[in-house]
Amino acid sequence: MxxxxxxxxxxxxxxxxxxxxxxxxxxxxxxxxxxxxxxxxxxxxxxxxxxxxxxxxxxxxxxxxxxxxxxxxxxxxxxxxxxxxxxxxxxxxxxxxxxxxxxxxxxxxxxxxxxxxxxxxxxxxxxxxxxxxxxxxGLDSAPVDPRLAADGIEHAFDVMWAWWGTQPGCSFAPGASRVELVAEDTGHGWLVETGRWQGVGQSGKAYDVPGARRVLAGTPAARVTGSAEALMRWLWGRGDEPAASGDAGALDPLRAARDQGMQ
Known part of the structure; x- marks a missing residue:
């Protein structure tokens, strides 16, 4: 550990x-x-x-x-x-x-x-x-421990993107497709559903942004496969997209959520 x-x-x-x-x-x-x-x-x-x-x-x-x-x-x-x-x-x-x-x-x-x-x-x-x-x-980037990277993938969905759910009046509206992330080096897999965080806050501000969250069951329409580190760096906006397969349209909402960036 x-x-x-x-x-x-x-x-x-x-x-x-x-x-x-x-x-x-x-x-x-x-x-x-x-x-x-x-x-x-x-x-x-x-x-x-x-x-x-x-x-x-x-x-x-x-x-x-x-x-x-x-x-x-x-x-x-x-x-x-x-x-x-x-x-x-x-x-x-x-x-x-x-x-x-x-x-x-x-x-x-x-x-x-x-x-x-x-x-x-x-x-x-x-x-x-x-x-x-x-x-x-301009330095070569040192590697990330695969165990930390695998946890970082879960953290992206469960904490970083879950931030939208803390906004008053904002809730997650699931889309029609699910995507699986597969870490070849650690053996981990994560099934996620894409959708949008939507709502109107107490101030009257409207929310409608792409999002994704982990789910336990379902059939993925697309997959993204790579090392845990490659997947983590991509989700956190610090690396290129690993190998993708399946329905490109199903991946687009996840790409949109990723492209919002995380600081």
């Missing part, structure tokens, strides 16, 4: 090493509009925020908003940013090391407000942003 806290530590170290090799204004191809220094500040903010969530004991939306408001302002130099990154990462790792996964803690997905949700999220966030930093620096 993977130690996700160790993953966060290792990937954060790789992230810092890659950032050091990228020009401050280098574009991040996988995060359009961001520079390498923007990326460095983003992960610094993320690590600091979740460290404060865990150490403060925040469990409600209001408490998390207060934690966010208490965050530092962006430093004026990369050196200052990376020094803050090191402190924030250390604080996050310390908070995670001292807590069990089942311990209650605020998380933006109301169905899993636990320390474990934060640990899992930050393992994937650190990994994907390490990939982003390598792209900005």
């Amino acid at each position: 993977l130690d996700l806290t160790t993953v966060i530590e290792a990937e954060s170290r790789r992230f810092a090493d890659a950032i050091a090799q990228a020009a401050p204004d280098a574009a991040v191809p996988t995060c359009p509009g961001w520079t390498a220094d923007d990326l460095a500040w983003h992960l610094t903010e993320v690590h600091g925020f979740w460290a404060r969530v865990l150490t403060s004991g925040a469990q409600t939306d209001e408490e998390s908003e207060a934690v966010e408001a208490a965050g530092p302002t962006r430093p004026g130099s990369r050196a200052e940013t990376m020094a803050l990154f090191e402190r924030a990462t250390g604080q996050l790792l310390e908070a995670l090391a001292g807590a069990e996964d089942a311990t209650p803690a605020w998380f933006w997905l109301a169905t899993d407000r636990t320390v474990g949700a934060t640990r899992r999220m930050q393992a994937h966030e650190a990994t994907m942003h390490r990939v982003d930093a390598e792209a900005a620096a």
Whole structure:
């Protein structure tokens, strides 16, 4: 079983090493509009925020908003940013090391407000942003552990895209087709149904965006096959589409959901 806290530590170290090799204004191809220094500040903010969530004991939306408001302002130099990154990462790792996964803690997905949700999220966030930093620096991307990649596929559907379901008045409208993802190296398979997140929120804002979620049964109209890492990188917008077969039309909604991107 993977130690996700160790993953966060290792990937954060790789992230810092890659950032050091990228020009401050280098574009991040996988995060359009961001520079390498923007990326460095983003992960610094993320690590600091979740460290404060865990150490403060925040469990409600209001408490998390207060934690966010208490965050530092962006430093004026990369050196200052990376020094803050090191402190924030250390604080996050310390908070995670001292807590069990089942311990209650605020998380933006109301169905899993636990320390474990934060640990899992930050393992994937650190990994994907390490990939982003390598792209900005023009480096060959280091591999992702197949076990982490397989979990990252599930995380994409169950957490990242499930975010739409947290919006008031928004629900999932399934489409007619299902798609299977097959990881040849780990033996995992995931059956998903595509559709759209639709609804009108309390503010009157309408939602109608492509989405996908995992299901337990059904006959797939199409398949995407590759290594767990290749599938994960593709779903997270950090890699090309692996080999696809079957009904191309059935794959289009999944491609549309993927093309929305994940930060």
